[in-house]
Amino acid sequence: MRLTGPLRAVVVLLLVGLSWLLGNTFFGGENNSIRSFFGGASEQPTSVEARPRQYxxxxxxxxxxxxxxxxxxxxxxxxxxxxxxxxxxxxxxxxxxxxxxxxxxxxxxxxxxxxxxxxxxxxxxxxxxxxxxxxxxxxxxxxxxxxxxxxxxxxxxxxxxxxxxxxxxxxxxxxxxxxxxxxxxxxxxxxxxxxxxxxxxxxxxxxxxxxxxxxxxxxxxxxxxxxxx
Structure with a gap:
């Protein structure tokens, strides 16, 4: 049986949403974005420990x-x-x-x-x-x-x-x-x-x-x- 237009759209949206949810959970939780995953690095700068200042x-x-x-x-x-x-x-x-x-x-x-x-x-x-x-x-x-x-x-x-x-x-x-x-x-x-x-x-x-x-x-x-x- 062929799916009608509206039903087909709903199924596609559900599949996309499920894929996004699984990918987001697997690759870093809710704090990571798809953009950061494909970019290969987080946008947040890495903190560097400063050397103790000498006087x-x-x-x-x-x-x-x-x-x-x-x-x-x-x-x-x-x-x-x-x-x-x-x-x-x-x-x-x-x-x-x-x-x-x-x-x-x-x-x-x-x-x-x-x-x-x-x-x-x-x-x-x-x-x-x-x-x-x-x-x-x-x-x-x-x-x-x-x-x-x-x-x-x-x-x-x-x-x-x-x-x-x-x-x-x-x-x-x-x-x-x-x-x-x-x-x-x-x-x-x-x-x-x-x-x-x-x-x-x-x-x-x-x-x-x-x-x-x-x-x-x-x-x-x-x-x-x-x-x-």
Missing amino acids: KCGLSAPCPPKHLAFRVVSGAANVIGPKICLEDKMLISSVKDNVGRGLNIALANGVTGELLETKTFDMWAGDVSDLLKFLRPLHEGTLVFVASFDDPATKLNDEARKLFEELGSTAVKELAFRDSWVFVGAKGIENKSPFEQRMKNSKTSNKYEGWPESLEMDGCVPLRPPLET
Whole structure:
């Protein structure tokens, strides 16, 4: 029996609707469209995980106002030199060719953050009197950044350790042969500095054969208010 015109149209519509429903369910549910299926991709953009933003000296967060961003990294054994970064400026590094065995020190103005001087002191074969002449005349408020390389302590005497204590160090009392040490202090500090790390040289725990692992420390050091005139 042949179908009449209206009945034939109804059957065709039912078949088309059933095919669309089955296809939509099978190929992705009600959120997908036939257009997206034949296009091979969804129209929605793929989200890309953003890289964490880095701030001055590689910090993960910005420093508050009137603070300086810093990062201090001690040397690795006697091979990789130390680094001292302040406000996104590399003060001491192997690339700048101004690192040396012993203590690597950068001085900065505690009011403005301006770099004053960088110097290295060989604490294995050098003369500790050079270090004493460098530390004794520091002005009130001067910021002192220290990173060790190879051996920071063999030539340290009681006066040198006392001068670092006056800058806020507590670890310098026990600092010994080939220890790793990073420190940030200031002339005239009232309390002990919160910016200090020491890794003891120990045969049982050393990362390298004769040296402990390198230390890395970063943070925000507050500026001092200008002196009233």
